Amino acid sequence: MATTPAMITGTYRFVHRDSNDNTIAELLEKHSFEFGGAVGVPISDPQRMPKVKKALSTILREDDKLVLMLKPDVLFTKGGLETADARVMRIPVTFRNRRSGVIYEKTLVKGDFTDKKVHAEDDTYKAGIWYDIEEYVIPAQSELKLGHAIQDVRV
Numbered sequence: 001m002a003t004t005p006a007m008i009t010g011t012y013r014f015v016h017r018d019s020n021d022n023t024i025a026e027l028l029e030k031h032s033f034e035f036g037g038a039v040g041v042p043i044s045d046p047q048r049m050p051k052v053k054k055a056l057s058t059i060l061r062e063d064d065k066l067v068l069m070l071k072p073d074v075l076f077t078k079g080g081l082e083t084a085d086a087r088v089m090r091i092p093v094t095f096r097n098r099r100s101g102v103i104y105e106k107t108l109v110k111g112d113f114t115d116k117k118v119h120a121e122d123d124t125y126k127a128g129i130w131y132d133i134e135e136y137v138i139p140a141q142s143e144l145k146l147g148h149a150i151q152d153v154r155v
Helices: none
Strands: 010-017 023-031 065-072 090-097 103-109 131-137 142-146
Touching: none
Parallel strands: none
Antiparallel strands: 010 023, 010 065, 065 131, 090 103, 090 142
């Protein structure tokens, strides 16, 4: 029987960075209680996950980065509570091919991101400090915005 990993309690933030790691915009910030239940178990049902408003996102272009940051609520040691393999991620995004103009929606998952092996000293994460934990680099000739278009249910 598989067990569901516990979620790290804290604030999660998505930021838009350029290829030189300069932060351009903070796109989304939510506390972990918005992603999981009262016991801190991640929500796996996409319909119950927090919604991302597409209009609030900046446009990320080729070689820009979508970075997931974490500010833990309490001190913890990596490996003791969380491993990279246990992260459950589903980030709705809309891609646009700049050359052809084709627009399509995709849900980014853990496998699309690069684990940043954050700058924690001795694998210890201190409360109240922001850490980069995941990074996604926008592919060539592409643009990306957070969120999906709302489906028209009248059709």
